[in-house]
Amino acid sequence: ADLVYTITNDILADYRNEPYSKALTDLVETYKPEVLLLGATTLGRDLAGAVATTLLTGLTADCTALDVDPDGSLAATRPTFGGSLLCTIYTLNFRPQMATIRPRVMAMPDRIERPLGRLVEHPLAMVEEDVITKVLKFLPDRDSTKSNLAYADVVVAGGLGLGSPENFQLVHQLASVLGAEYGCSRPLVQKGWQPAERQIGQTGKTIRPKLYIAAGISGAIQHRVGVEGADLIVAINTDKNAPIFDFAHVGIVTDALHLLPKLTEAFRRRLSPHIRDRIAS
Incomplete structure (x- = not known):
C-alpha cells in the first residue's frame, strides 16, 4: 500500500x-x-x-x-x-x-x-x-468444530445426485483420505441433509481451493459463482449436459456412488499419511 x-x-x-x-x-x-x-x-x-x-x-x-x-x-x-x-x-x-x-x-x-x-x-x-x-x-478457531471451507486447499462436495443423506458418507470418506474439507450444494441444506455452514455457492461459502471435487452437483449459477475461482475443478455427474461441465476442468460422466468409493480406495493406497498431512496443510 x-x-x-x-x-x-x-x-x-x-x-x-x-x-x-x-x-x-x-x-x-x-x-x-x-x-x-x-x-x-x-x-x-x-x-x-x-x-x-x-x-x-x-x-x-x-x-x-x-x-x-x-x-x-x-x-x-x-x-x-x-x-x-x-x-x-x-x-x-x-x-x-x-x-x-x-x-x-x-x-x-x-x-x-x-x-x-x-x-x-x-x-x-x-x-x-x-x-x-x-x-x-x-475460544480460538482451532477449538471449533465449524467448517473452514473458505480457506481449504482441497474441497470435496456432494449434491442431490448422491440420492440420499446416507450416501453423503462417500463424500466424507474421500475428504478424510485427502485431508480435505467437505461441502455441499444448496439443495442439500434445504433438505436438511447438511448444515448451512457446509453450503458452497452464492448464498453459502465462496471457495478458492487448489482442488475442488464436485460429486452429483449440477452446477447452477448459484454454485458456479462460489467455486469458479478454484485452480482445478473435477466434476462427476451422470448427466453429460449438466451445467457444471461448462466450467469444470475435468469432467467425468458416471455415477458418483460408484466412482467415489473407487477414488477413495485409490487415494488411500497411493497417499501416505505424511503426504495427506501436506495436502491438508
Whole structure:
C-alpha cells in the first residue's frame, strides 16, 4: 500500500464492537475516504454494520464482485432473491461508499517489490472505562468444530445426485483420505441433509481451493459463482449436459456412488499419511 493508517492501543487487543467502531469511524471522519471495504467475516460484518450506522451511509453486504465507474462510484455486486439473481448496488448520495466482501472472492495478487508506503499513526480517543463490554474468555478457531471451507486447499462436495443423506458418507470418506474439507450444494441444506455452514455457492461459502471435487452437483449459477475461482475443478455427474461441465476442468460422466468409493480406495493406497498431512496443510 502507498499509505497505511494505523491505531495502536491496548483496548484493541481483543475485538469488541465499541472501541473498533470508534477507531474506524474516527479514521473515516478525519481522512474522508471515498470507499471503505471490510471482509464479510463474522467480525467484519459486525463492525461494518456499526460503522455504517454511525456514519449514516449505505452498506452493501456480502459482495461477490466490485468495480469502480469512471465517475468514482463503487459498483458493488451481490446475490439476491435467494441467490437466483445478482444485483449491482450504488451508494450515490452518501460517503464513504461501504461494502463487505466475502473471503476468497478476490484472487490474491502477485507480490510486487516496491518501496514501503507511508505509515500514519492515529490516536484512539477512548479509554478502557468507556467500554461497556469486557472480554472474559477467548475460544480460538482451532477449538471449533465449524467448517473452514473458505480457506481449504482441497474441497470435496456432494449434491442431490448422491440420492440420499446416507450416501453423503462417500463424500466424507474421500475428504478424510485427502485431508480435505467437505461441502455441499444448496439443495442439500434445504433438505436438511447438511448444515448451512457446509453450503458452497452464492448464498453459502465462496471457495478458492487448489482442488475442488464436485460429486452429483449440477452446477447452477448459484454454485458456479462460489467455486469458479478454484485452480482445478473435477466434476462427476451422470448427466453429460449438466451445467457444471461448462466450467469444470475435468469432467467425468458416471455415477458418483460408484466412482467415489473407487477414488477413495485409490487415494488411500497411493497417499501416505505424511503426504495427506501436506495436502491438508
